[in-house]
Amino acid sequence: MxxxxxxxxxxxxxxxxxxxxxxxxxxxxxxxxxxxxxxxxxxxxxxxxxxxxxxxxxxxxxxxxxxxxxxxxxxxxxxxxxxxxxxxxxGVRRAVGKQAKILNKMIEDIHAHKKDIFTEKRLKELIGHxxxxxxxxxxxxxxxxxxxx
Incomplete structure (x- = not known):
């Protein structure tokens, strides 16, 4: 088999x-x-x-x-x-998703004031449960x- x-x-x-x-x-x-x-x-x-x-x-x-x-x-x-x-x-994966949400918001705020500081794409927020x-x-x-x- x-x-x-x-x-x-x-x-x-x-x-x-x-x-x-x-x-x-x-x-x-x-x-x-x-x-x-x-x-x-x-x-x-x-x-x-x-x-x-x-x-x-x-x-x-x-x-x-x-x-x-x-x-x-x-x-x-x-x-x-x-x-x-x-x-x-x-636990862990859910916390990572929450952190990604906060980091994405911070990056958006930075981009609103100064462009092209970060070249990374948005972090995935829906990771945990x-x-x-x-x-x-x-x-x-x-x-x-x-x-x-």
């Missing part, structure tokens, strides 16, 4: 991919509903509702728990990974894993 055949036959991987895909698709749909525009870049972008990082890692942990048992070392490893990723998404986005992504991942496995 080739690498790709093995990956496509791996139930847990397919659950993770599906959870990620649905989360990213929901970002496009939610952007359309609230902003009345289709923004396909939301499908591959980070940040926003729901957290695809959270859905990805919680579907992994749930899938491993279902397949190997919630008392297994594999589940413990995947759960710890999930908790680290979700903490990072709502709010706690609600992280929890929503986590719930999505758990639900998808329970449906598919």
């Amino acid at each position: 080739s690498f790709f055949e093995g990956l496509l036959n791996n139930d847990v991987f397919m659950v993770c991919f599906t959870a990620w895909f649905i989360a990213q698709l929901l970002k496009v749909v939610i952007t359309f509903v609230f902003e009345k525009k289709i923004d396909i870049s939301r499908f591959v972008g980070s940040g926003g509702m729901p957290s695809s990082h959270s859905s990805f890692v919680t579907s992994l942990a749930t899938g491993v728990g279902i397949k190997k048992g919630y008392d297994s070392v594999e589940f413990a490893l995947s759960l710890v990974l999930a908790l680290i990723v979700m903490y990072d998404a709502a 709010t706690p609600v986005e992280v929890i929503s992504g986590a719930i999505l991942g758990i639900v998808i894993a329970n449906i598919m496995i």
Whole structure:
């Protein structure tokens, strides 16, 4: 069996991919509903509702728990990974996004007074997640894993 055949036959991987895909698709749909525009870049972008990082890692942990048992070392490893990723998404990455917003405003103010001091493009502001986005992504991942496995 080739690498790709093995990956496509791996139930847990397919659950993770599906959870990620649905989360990213929901970002496009939610952007359309609230902003009345289709923004396909939301499908591959980070940040926003729901957290695809959270859905990805919680579907992994749930899938491993279902397949190997919630008392297994594999589940413990995947759960710890999930908790680290979700903490990072709502903590560090969110703080980076807030800092980018402030820096972009500072650069705009500087450009208003003196031109061409900075040549860098705007920093990406939508990087991390709010706690609600992280929890929503986590719930999505758990639900998808329970449906598919």
